Amino acid sequence: MPRSGAEARDRLERGALELYIERGYDQTTIADIAARAGVTQRTYFRHFPDKREVLFSVESRQQQALADALAEVASSAPPLAAVLQAFRSMAPALEDNRPLAVARHRVISVTPALRERELMKEAALGAVVADALRQRGLSEWSATLLAQVTTAALGHAIHTWVADRNSDINDLIVQAFTDLGEFASSHLGPR
Amino acid sequence: MPRSGAEARDRLERGALELYIERGYDQTTIADIAARAGVTQRTYFRHFPDKREVLFSVESRQQQALADALAEVASSAPPLAAVLQAFRSMAPALEDNRPLAVARHRVISVTPALRERELMKEAALGAVVADALRQRGLSEWSATLLAQVTTAALGHAIHTWVADRNSDINDLIVQAFTDLGEFASSHLGPR
DNA sequence: AGGCCGTGTGTCACATACTGACATTACGAA
DNA sequence: TTCGTAATGTCAGTATGTGACACACGGCCT
Numbered sequence: 229m230p231r232s233g234a235e236a237r238d239r240l241e242r243g244a245l246e247l248y249i250e251r252g253y254d255q256t257t258i259a260d261i262a263a264r265a266g267v268t269q270r271t272y273f274r275h276f277p278d279k280r281e282v283l284f285s286v287e288s289r290q291q292q293a294l295a296d297a298l299a300e301v302a303s304s305a306p307p308l309a310a311v312l313q314a315f316r317s318m319a320p321a322l323e324d325n326r327p328l329a330v331a332r333h334r335v336i337s338v339t340p341a342l343r344e345r346e347l348m349k350e351a352a353l354g355a356v357v358a359d360a361l362r363q364r365g366l367s368e369w370s371a372t373l374l375a376q377v378t379t380a381a382l383g384h385a386i387h388t389w390v391a392d393r394n395s396d397i398n399d400l401i402v403q404a405f406t407d408l409g410e411f412a413s414s415h416l417g418p419r
Numbered sequence: 420m421p422r423s424g425a426e427a428r429d430r431l432e433r434g435a436l437e438l439y440i441e442r443g444y445d446q447t448t449i450a451d452i453a454a455r456a457g458v459t460q461r462t463y464f465r466h467f468p469d470k471r472e473v474l475f476s477v478e479s480r481q482q483q484a485l486a487d488a489l490a491e492v493a494s495s496a497p498p499l500a501a502v503l504q505a506f507r508s509m510a511p512a513l514e515d516n517r518p519l520a521v522a523r524h525r526v527i528s529v530t531p532a533l534r535e536r537e538l539m540k541e542a543a544l545g546a547v548v549a550d551a552l553r554q555r556g557l558s559e560w561s562a563t564l565l566a567q568v569t570t571a572a573l574g575h576a577i578h579t580w581v582a583d584r585n586s587d588i589n590d591l592i593v594q595a596f597t598d599l600g601e602f603a604s605s606h607l608g609p610r
Numbered sequence: 611a612g613g614c615c616g617t618g619t620g621t622c623a624c625a626t627a628c629t630g631a632c633a634t635t636a637c638g639a640a
Numbered sequence: 641t642t643c644g645t646a647a648t649g650t651c652a653g654t655a656t657g658t659g660a661c662a663c664a665c666g667g668c669c670t
Contacts, residue, residue, distance in 0.1 A: 372575055374602060
């Protein structure tokens with residue numbers, strides 16, 4: 229009964245999120261997820277490499293979107309501003325499915341195994357930023373440093389966003405970058 | 420043959436690192452590690468909760484050391500400077516067992532599962548910093564933001580350090596913080 | 611229409627990570 | 641010596657993840 233395969237994958241994603249929320253990640257088995265989607269365990273593992281990845285298909289799309297956004301930023305823009313602009317361009321897509329993001333976060337925040345994977349995805353985002361910065365001529369050191377730091381700031385903004393139901397992700401991102409600049413220049417080495 | 424328990428734990432840690440390096444993480448089984456340490460699988464799992472944690476006993480000591488260092492920094496010091504000082508106080512301990520750190524990094528960098536765990540440990544370090552900053556009166560937002568960002572910078576410094584055999588971790592930490600301040604103030608909002 | 615082919619799926623068998631329950635051994639204190 | 645405790649061993653079981661092979665559906669070509 230293979231019509232497209234994408235449908236089964238979709239059912240698996242939705243079902244997994246439901247089950248993880250209903251009875252918790254540890255109390256959910258792959259067999260449960262597969263059953264709810266009307267497929268076999270083996271089919272689950274053909275769509276996702278492990279039990280965690282089923283929650284993170286969004287991230288790969290985000291990663292691609294970020295790479296595209298970074299490529300489109302004027303090369304004349306200073307590095308930090310370029311990253312900020314790229315991050316802000318992700319805001320609409322995020323706001324669009326906020327409910328899903330909140331649901332996902334509820335599970336992830338109480339499940340160490342999922343938190344680990346989330347950190348890995350954040351690191352992947354950082355790698356994308358680092359690549360872009362390298363292509364803009366920054367040194368290996370500077371590109372990686374800026375990428376890691378800005379990605380951490382983005383992560384913090386997103387975390388705050390999902391925790392506070394009347395907050396705007398765009399504002400939070402800008403706020404994070406602003407505060408960052410303020411702290412750095414006022415407390416360490418004003419230059 | 421329970422002499423102290425700590426000895427077995429030690430043998431497990433050393434043996435695991437050896438095996439992970441010799442044949443790779445995926446090609447190593449818990450049974451292998453236990454056998455090399457002269458114990459049973461079950462004993463391994465009494466000392467470590469899973470296959471990854473055996474490489475990260477250093478991190479918990481670092482975490483404690485960082486918490487202590489943060490508590491000792493003069494409360495008059497501005498936040499970023501306080502964090503920097505605490506980070507620098509970890510330098511000697513790091514330099515002391517550099518060879519071990521390099522060996523560990525070799526395995527971790529080529530093993531996604533271990534990289535994930537490493538990110539988790541970095542996040543734990545970030546949580547310690549955030550706690551300290553909250554106690555210094557920073558808002559939840561600022562404390563977390565600064566903690567995440569500075570920890571990312573520290574992580575970058577350490578990464579560079581293990582990759583370059585004639586580098587000094589203390590210098591790299593200072594360099595990271597300096598560059599951070601420079602970038603932030605010169606490219607975003609000079610204040 | 612009929613036959614071919616590729617992709618998604620089911621089935622089976624298996625290695626390995628982890629866990630709970632209970633028995634056993636070493637070592638130190640009384 | 642005896643007793644108690646902490647570390648270990650043993651056993652049985654569940655769950656994750658993987659390889660090999662067979663089957664089914666749908667499109668394509670002639």
